[in-house]
Amino acid sequence: MDKAPTTTDEVTTLDHDQAALAHAIIESLLDHTRVVSDLIALMAQALDQDTTKALTLTRQWQAYLESRRRMERTREDIEKFADTLKQISAD
Secondary structure, X not given: XXXXXXXXXXXXXXXXXXXXXXXXXXXXXXXXXXXXXXXXXXXXXXXXXXXXXXXXXOXXXXXXXXXXXXXXHHHHHHHHHHHHHHHHHHO
């Protein structure tokens, strides 16, 4: 197991490194979600009107839309998180 940091500087560096890694991971997941959403929208455009209407009435489509809304809120949280990281880095 890793040794616990012994000084405040080590703790700050470790916390900052972990926060930066968390930010990178979350940003990557958000980007992937955006790409998948774009692909779904493109695929939906390829469907005829009746099929599109039937698709949008399913519970899976409703779950997809709710998930997109949550991801938008998450993106806002990530931006706040990034701002906090920048402030920590500036100190």
